[in-house]
Amino acid sequence: MKRWKILLTVLxxxxxxxxGIGTAYGYFTTxxxxxxxxxxxxxxxxxxxxxxxxxxxxxxxxVSSAADSDPAFVRIRAYWGAGYSxxxxxxxxxxxxxxxxxxxxxxxxxxxSTSEFDVYISNVPSDVTEGDEFNIVVVYETTSVRYRADGxxxxxxxxxxxxxxxxxxx
Numbered sequence: 001m002k003r004w005k006i007l008l009t010v011l012x013x014x015x016x017x018x019x020g021i022g023t024a025y026g027y028f029t030t031x032x033x034x035x036x037x038x039x040x041x042x043x044x045x046x047x048x049x050x051x052x053x054x055x056x057x058x059x060x061x062x063v064s065s066a067a068d069s070d071p072a073f074v075r076i077r078a079y080w081g082a083g084y085s086x087x088x089x090x091x092x093x094x095x096x097x098x099x100x101x102x103x104x105x106x107x108x109x110x111x112x113s114t115s116e117f118d119v120y121i122s123n124v125p126s127d128v129t130e131g132d133e134f135n136i137v138v139v140y141e142t143t144s145v146r147y148r149a150d151g152x153x154x155x156x157x158x159x160x161x162x163x164x165x166x167x168x169x170x
Contacts, residue, residue: 048072048108048142059119061138063104067111072142073155074104078119079137085123086136091115107145107153 047066052059063074077100080086088096093105093115104114119136145153 048074048140050138050140052138057121057124059121059136059138061117061119061140062113062115063108063140063142064113065108065110065142069110071107071109071145073145074108074114074140074142075101075157076104076117076138076140077101079139080121084121084136087120087122089118089120091118103155108142 047069048063049066050061050063052061054060059078061076063076065072075097076094078086078088088094088102090102094102094117095105097103102117104117108114119138121136141157143155143157143159146156147153
């Protein structure tokens, strides 16, 4: 009889201890240490750069895409300080969206550039010469091309691939 009590006690202890073994076993079988790394690209790729040159009170701006970028839509806007006025020239392929942004009409293909977008600085005070410093900042954004069910491309500006700023002293 004493032998059965000891055996039942041992079995009860083994049963109680085995309840938590699943969790501990899961930890030891899923815990891994590793070294090194690999770049993982999630979703769309897009790398663009903005370039500008300045001459005769005009900023000439272009946006270029990298060879490994997806086709993208591009938009631009400019900011300037008080005392200046700005007008835009998009060479027929940029249009005013009415929201402060100017949109590039063709889709920007990989390894290509937009046509020039010109920001003319007018109403310059007479005491300012072209060598003086002033700020006109140009900001751009890109978004990947999306397609509707009928195959028509469209831009979703809530999903930006790239954005940047160029500007400062003119």
